[in-house]
Amino acid sequence: MGVRFAFGGGREGWTRTLLTGVGVGLGVALLLVTTAIPSALAARDARADARSEHTAPQAAQPGRDTLLIGEADTRFHGADVHGRLLKPEGPDAPVPPGLTAFPGPGEMAVSPALKELLASSESELLRERLPYRQTAVIGDEGLIGPAELAYYAGSDTLKQIGGKVPRVTGFDNSAEPEPLDPVLALLIVLVFTALLTPVAVFIAAAVRFGGERRDRRLAALRLVGADSRMTRRIAAGEALAGSLVGLVLGTGFFLVARQAAGAVDLFRISVFPADLNPSPALAALVALAVPAAAVAVTLFTLRGVVIEPLGVVRTAKSARRRVWWRLLPPLAGLALLYPMTGRGNDGGEFNQWQVSAGVVLLLVGVTGLLPWLVERAVARLGGGPVSWQLAVRRLQLSSGTAARLVNGIAVAVAGAIALQMLFAGVEGDYTKQTGQDPSRAALSVRANTGTGSPEEVAALNRRIREAKGVAEVIQLTTTGLSPAPDSLEETTSLTIGSCAALRQVAQLDSCADGDAFILRGGFDDTNTEAVAKPGRTLYSGNVYGTEDGPPPVAWTLPASAKEAVSREDPDGTKRNGIAVTPSAAPQGLGDEQLATLYVRLDGSVPDALEHVRTAVRQADPLLSPLGLQATKESERFASIRTGLYVGAACVLLLIGASLLVSQLEQLRERKKLLSALVAFGTRRSTLSLSVLWQTAVPVALGLALSTAVGLALGAMLLRMAYAPVVIDWVSVASMAGIGIAVVLAVTALSLPPLLRLMRPEGLRTE
Template identity: 60%
Template sequence: MSARQWSRDLAMGARFACTGGREGWVRMLLTAVGVGLGVALLLLTTALPNVISARHDVEEARQDYNFATTIRPKADNTVLVGSTDTKWHTKDIRGRLLEPEGPRAPLPPGLSRFPAKGEMVVSPALKELLASDGAKLLRERLPYRITGTIGNSGLIGSQELAYYAGAEGMVPRAGGARVERLDAFGDPHPTTEKADPVLLMMTLVVFVVLLMPVAVFIAAAVRFGGERRDRRLAALRLVGSDSRMTRRIAAGEALAGALLGLVVGTAFFLAGRQVASSVEILGESVFPSYLNPSPALVALVAVAVPASAVLVTLFAMRGVVIEPLGVVRAAKQARRRLWWRLLLPLAGLAMLYPMVGNGRDSGNFNQYLVVGGVMLLLVGVTALLPWLVERVVARLGSGAVSWQLAVRRLQLSSGTAARMVNGIAVAVAGAIALQMLFAGVQSQYTKSTGRDPSRAQMEVDLSDHTQVALAGKEFKRTKGVRASVALSTGTFSGQRRDPDTSVGLTVGDCAALQELAHLPSCRDGDVFALSNPDASDTDYDAAMRAQLRPGRHVYIDPTYSDTRGREVSWTVPAGLQQAGARKDSLENISGLLVTPSALPAKAAPTLSRRVLVRLDESVRDAEEHVRNTAARLDPVADTYNWTAIEQSTKYTSLRTGLFVGAACVLALIGASLLVSQLEQLRERRKLLSSLVAFGTRRRTLGLSVLWQTAIPITLGLLLASTVGLTLGAVLLKMTATPVTVDWSSVLSMTGVGAAVVLAVTVLSLPPLLRLMRPDGLRTE
C-alpha cells in the first residue's frame, strides 16, 4: 500500500469528522477535549526540567553566603548582608538586611537600588500578606516602610515571601555567620555534588508513574464514539471501499480529533500557564516564564499523539468486522487470551531483576531498564484488566433489575468498561508502588535531631553583640512563653592550635544548667564536670576527662594552625564539682558546665548564644510572639522550631514534586473519566429513552449506571493493588531495603481512586436524567 493511498484515506476520514454534521462534531469535540487534557499535562511535564533549572538559577544568582574562614576586607564594592529569615505560621519568609559600603556595592537580583535604613523592598506576595487584616504581628516584626517590590529575577516563585531591608552598623563575622561581607552575589565556584543513585532512580519512577495514566487516557480518548462510528463506516463498504480502506478512514477520523486535541491541549496549557502564578501547591509556586517546555519534547508530543491515535484505532478495529449491511460487533466475540497479556509484566520484572540488591553502593541504576521495566509493569495493568473484567462479568448471575441491566451491558462491551477505568488502575498501581518505596527508604533520609520537643519547642540563636542573659529574661516575659533557658556554648582544648581534641563548654545560670544535668548544689561561680555516659568512643572520653582536671591550663575557642584565632587562656578552677547526667536533658552534652562569673569576660565573644523556649500552647500565636521578641532583640537572630527528626531536603523536594504531580494527574483522571462517561451516556440515549418509555424507573437506570462503573473499578483496583505491591516490592529490593507494606497507604490510595470514580458518577447523574426523556426517541 502506497503512502499516497494512506494519506488520501486518512484525509478522507478527517473530512468525514469535520463535515459529518452535529453527530460528527460532537464526537470530534469529545475526543479533542479528552486528548487535550492529556496533552496539557504532557506539556506541563515537559516544562518541569525548565522549572527546576530556572529556580536553581535564581537560587544560585542570589546566593549570599560563603562560609569563609576570614572576613573579606571592606571596599567600595562590598556590601554587608544580614540573614533575617523568619516564618509566619507555616510559611517561610526569606529576609535580608543590606548595608552597602561603597558606591560600587553589588545589588542582589531583583533590586534596582538599595533600600535606606527603615525601608524595605518586598515580594508581591509578602506585600499582599502584610496588607491583610490578620498580619498585625508580622507587621510588628517587620517595622519597615515598603518602597518597592522585588523583581522576578530575585524570586524563585510568584508566591515566595521575601524582603530586603536597609540597615546600618552591622558587623561581619567569618565562618558562616549571620552577617557576611560580599563583593558579588552568587556562587563563583559552584561544586557538583555526587548524585544519590536511589534518589535518581526514584525520580525516574515518579516521572513514569505520573505520565503513564496520561498516555492511557489519551489512548482511550481517541476511541470515543467508536460504536456509532463503526456503524456509519458500514455505509462506506456499501459504496465500494474494502475493509482496509475503511479502517484507514476510521484512523483518519481519530487523527482529526487528535490534531484538534493538540490545539485544545495547547490552549489548556497556555491558560494554565498564565494561572500558574496565582497558585501555590504545598508551598511551591512558579512564574509563567518558568513553564517553557523544551522544543524537542514539544515536537515529540506533537508527533507521538497523532501517531498514537492512528495506531490505537487500527489496533482496536482488528476484532471489528465492518460489512456493507452492518457491523459484526454484537456477535459473540472470541475469548481474550491471557498468555500474551502476562508477557508484559513478566518482561518488566525481567528488566528490573538484574538491579535487585544494588542499593546506593553499586553505582547508578540503568535508567533505560528502570523506565522500561516500570512501564511494562504498568502497561500490563491495561492489558490484564480487559481479560479480568470479561472473565468476571461472564460469571455474574441474576439479581435486581438494575444489576441485570448493568451486568448485561458489561457482558456486551466489557472492553469499553475496562478502558474507562484503565487510567485510574494504572495511577493507583503506580501510587501504591511509590508509597511503598518512599516509606521504605524514608529512614535513610531521616535522622534524629537529638532534641526533645516536649522539653522545649523553640530555639533562638543570637549573634555576638546580644547579651544572652538579658535575652533570656525578655523571652520569659513574652506572651505565650512558660519558661526560657539562656545558654552559651563553646569549646576548649589543652593546646592553642588543636580544635580536634577540644571539649565542650556550656555557660548558663544555675537554673539553666539544672535543665541539662543533676547538680549537687549551685551558685554563681561554680564549675561542673559532666561526662557523657552514652559515649561510644572510650578513647575520646578518657582524653576529655584528662582535660577536665582542676588547675589545668586550657584555651577557649582553639583554632587550626593556619587560622588566626582569638583563643582565650583559662585555668580550670580548683573547686571543680561532678555533675550527674540527666536522662531528660535539654541537650546531649558533655564537658564543663560553667556559671557566668567563673569565666573570664574576654571569653564571652567566643561563645555561641541561644535561648531555648518552652511555650504555653494554649496561647494563640505564641510562636509568632517569640519571633517578634527575637527580631526586636536581635534582627539577625535565627529562630526555629524543635523537631525530633529532620529529613533530607532533596528527598522532601522529590516527595513534594510527587504530590504536586499526583494532584494534577488526579484532576486529569476525574476530568477524563467524566468526559468518557458523558460520551457513553450520549451513545445510549435512545436505549435509555426506550427503557423509560416502557416503564423502567429512573432510579433503576441510575443504579444500573452506578453498577456499570462500580464493577470494573473494583476489579481494576484489585488488579492495581496486586501490581502496585509487586512493583513496590521489586523497587525496595533494588534499593537493598527490607520489603514492608504500609497497608494504610495501600488502602488510602485505593480509596482515593474509588472516590474519584464515585465523584465522576455523581456528576454524570444530571445529564443521565436529561437523557432519560421519551423525546430522546425522536429521530430524523
C-alpha cells in the same frame, strides 16, 4: 475522506470530534506541563544562585564596590521568609537581582506575596517582626517563585561578622550540588514513569470515542462500494483529525494552565508562567507521537471487527478473551527489573531505560489483563434488582468498553501504590534522628561569639521571657578553656549556667551557686582529663587566638569541683569539659562566649512560637531561632516526594476530567436506548442506579487488579533498593479510596445530563 467525516459530518461528527479532542487535549496538556517542569526547576535554581552570597566574591576591607549583607531569614506559620539586611559601602556596591536601588535605613523592598501577606489581618506578629517601611517591590528576577515570601531591608548599623554578615562585591553561588545517590535517581525515574503512563492510557482511550457509531458508518460505506482496507484508512483519518484537534486544544489548555501557574502554590512550590517552557525536542515528540498513536490504536482496535455492507459483526457471540498473551507484558517487565534487585545505594547505578521499560510493561499489563478479568467476572453475574440486571447485561455485551473506561484509574492506582511502598520503605534511610528533645525545649536561640555582648544577651533573655506563651527560658553560656594562654592542643569547654540550667547538661545530685563540676562521658573526655584538675589555674575566653578579641582570662578551677555524668542537652549534644554556676565562673570574658537559650512553650497559648520569633527578631534581626525536632528528613528526598504529590494531583484531575468525558460519550451513544426504556415505563432512579453499577463493577475489579500489580511492583522496587519488603496498608487503602472517590464524583456529575437524556423526545429522528 475520514478527515471530512470528522469535520463535515454535521452535529454528530462535530460532537464526536470535539469529545475526542477534549480527551486527547487534556492528556496533551499534562504531557506539555511535564516536559516544561525541568526548565521551570532549572530557572528557579538559576535565580536562587544569582542572588546568593554564599560563594560570592568577598573583600577584606570596605571599598567602592563592597556590600555588607546579613542573613535575616525567619518563619511565619510554617512558611519560610527569605530576608537580607543590606548596607552598601560604596557607590558601586552590587544591587541584588530584582531591585533597582538599595532600600534606605528603616526601609524595605518586599515580594508581591509578602506584600499581600503583610496587608492581611492575620499578619500582625509578622508586621511587628519586620518594622520597616515598604518602599519597593522585588522584581521577578529576584524571586525563585511568585509565591515566595522575601524582603530586602536597609541598615546603617550592620557590621561584618564572619560568614553571618559577609562583605561581598557581587552575587553568585558556584557550589556544585552533590550528585544524587542511586536510590533517589531511581525515585525520580519512577515518579515520571508512573505518572505519565496513565496519561498515555487516557489518550489511547480518548481516540476511541464514538467507536460504535463510526463502525456503523463504515458499514454504510461498504454498502456503496468501499473495501475493508479503505474503511480502515477512513477510520484512521477520522482518528487523526480528532487527535489533531486534541493537539490544538491541548496547547490551548497548556497555555491557560501556564498563565494560571503563577497563582498556584502547591506544597510551597510556585513557578512563574514564563518558566514553564516545554523542551522543543520533547514538545515535537508529543506532537508526532499523539497522532501516530491515534492511528495505531484505531487500526489495532479494528483488527477484530468485521465491517460488512449489511452491518458490523460485533454483536454476535465473540470468542472469549485469552489470558496467556496478556501475561507476557507484566512478566517481561518483571524480567527487566529482576537483574537489578539488591543494588541499593551501595550496589551501583540503576539502568534508567531498563527501569522505565520494566515499570511501563508492568503498568501497561494492567490494561491488557483488565478486559479479560471484567469479561470473566461479569459472565458469572446475574439476578438481583432491575437496575443491577440492566447494568450486568450491558457489561456482558460490552465488557471491553467498560474496561477501557477504567484502565486509566487502574494504571494510576497501581503506580501510586508501588511508589508509596517504595517511599515508605526507603524513608528511614533519608530520615535521621537528630537527638533533639522537643519535649524539653521547643526552640533554641544561639547568640554567637561577636554578635552580642553579655548585656545584649541578657536583654535577649528578658525579651523572650516576656513573650506571650513562654513557659521557661534556660540559658547556657559556653567558652573555651585551656591550661595556657597559647595552648591550642589541650583545650576544652567551660559551660556556665544556673543549677536548673546545668541539670540540662549533667546529672547532678546536688547543686548550689558557687559549685563547679567536671563532666565525664561527653563526646570527648581526652582533653577534659588533661585540663580539668581541681585547684589548677586555667585560661578561659579567647583561648583560640582571635585577632580582635580580648586576651584570655586567668581562672582557677575550684578545689571543691565535683565530677558529674554528662547528659544530652535539648540539642542532643553530650558536653564535655567543666560546668560551673555563675558565681564560680571567670569574670571579664567580654564577647568571647556563646550563649544558648532553650525556650519551652506553653502549649495552651495560640501562636506562642510566633510570639517568641517576634521577640527574638526585635532583639537582634540577625538571630534565627532553631525549632527543635526529633527527626530530620533529607531535603532532596522531601522535594522528590513533593514532586510526586504535585504530579499525582495533576493526574487525578486528568483522571476525573477524562472519565467524565468518557461517561458523557457513553451516555450520548445510548441516548435512544435510554429514551426507549423511559418510554416503556422504566423509572429514572432505576436507570440512574444502573449507570452507577456499570461504573462501579469495573472500577472494583480494576482496583483489585491494580492493587495486586501495585503490590508486586512495589515489592520488586523495594528489593531493587535493598530495603525490607513491608506493605503500607494505610497507603494502599488511601489510594483505592481516592480511586473510588473519583468514580463517585464523576457519576454525580454525569447525573444531570443523564436525566436530560432520559426523555421520550429522544426517540424522535429525521
